[in-house]
Amino acid sequence: VQRILEISMIEGKQDLLMKYGNELEDLQGAAVVIDTFSGEVKAAIGNINPKNFGFNRVINAIRPIGSLIKPLVYLSALRQYDKYNLSTLIDDTKLSVPISQVENWEPTNFDKKYHGLVPLHKALWDSYNIASARLGMELGYDSIQDTFNNLGIKNNLPHYPSVFVGSFEMTPIEAIQAYQTIASGGFFSPLSSVREVLSLEEEISLPFPYKMEQRFKSEPIYILKFILKQTFERGTARGYSLDQIEKWKAGGKTGTSDQQRDSWFVGYAGDYLMLVWLGFDDNRKSPLTGRSGALKVWKKLISQLDPQASTIRKPSKIEYEWVDINDGLLSGKDCKGSFFAPFIKGTQPKIIPEDRKKCRVSDDSYSCLLYTSDAADE
Secondary structure, three states, X not given: OXXXXXXXHHHHHHHHHHXXXXXXXXXXXXXXXXXXXXXXXXXXXXXXXXXOOOOOHHHHXXXXXXXXXXXXXXXXXXXXXXXXXXXXXXXEOXXXXXXXXXXXXXXXXXXXXXXXXXXXXXXXXXXXHHHHHHHHHHHXXXXXXXXXXXXXXXXXXOOOHHHHHOOOEEOHHHHHHHXXXXXXXXXXXXXXXXXXXXXXXXXXXEEOOOOOEEOOOHHHHHHHHHHHHHHHHOOOOOOOOHHHHHHHOOEXXXXXXXXXXXXXXXXXXXXXXXXXXXXXXXXXXXXXXXXXXXXXXXXXXXXXXXXXXXXXXXXXXXXXXXXXOOOOOEOXXXXXXXXXXXXXXXXXXXXXXXXXXXXXXXXXXXXXXXXXXXXXXX
């Protein structure tokens, strides 16, 4: 895995240089691959050129994580399943928040558009900044800090609203630890790179056993992973076939910090979880988004590993329902713009618009329909 990761980083930069030219000559990067369930580090690279030693960006590069923070915010909402589900509408209209006596903070979306009321699932997989900021402020800093703590994030959440769209800073190793708990179904395993220490005579052994602790209920994690899977089916990581996505049980999130200074992607496939960061050490602007930069490296490695995922058990309290992709209300298999989504039992939408009653079919055996959206390249 280490060898393939090093090759993927070198070839990834070469591909980007061919597309963008000398503008990316000084591009740097970091990547780490872990076992999703044990937390064991399988490979790591702290320099885009693996032969160069010195500053290890995996453990020392503290960078804004961009939209990688959004699933963590949305997990805080899904934990409150009496208030939030995939169909909960979130306001994505213009937002202005006073941050001083003379200045307001006004976030914008990547596509420079407003989208009105959007269901929670669409707000996340299309990575809308304004909806995410509103959701974060509605949930409150204490609620999200509690989620952070359970994910293994030791940093305190600053009390300003821009953190909800990515101004929060982490190192790559800290970020992948947070996603390990999500990818494993809610079980926290501290990252480890040492299995055992032996004396010269191998008479004394200091083992480092795996540790695992359930930090989240299975239902909200299952629903969040459903949304992260949509990143590959219709969101910013689209491009793989449904068969490939299902084989890998893939899910992930792109991240782009302010003015594209940082390009991130974190994603799981099979038993692997991999995070990639690309950017400049002097923090200057880059032409790369999470999709056009870091995701390219992730694809190179995972496509070569081509892992086979184990079957994921659906929690007993999860039920699937046909809902509309745009308004979140009940729909049907034969209704235009519908998709099959998971809900915690009793939280499903109850209303079906009159024009959908004819195409409504109650049959939980149907699989999710294909849908293509103009997702933000973010």
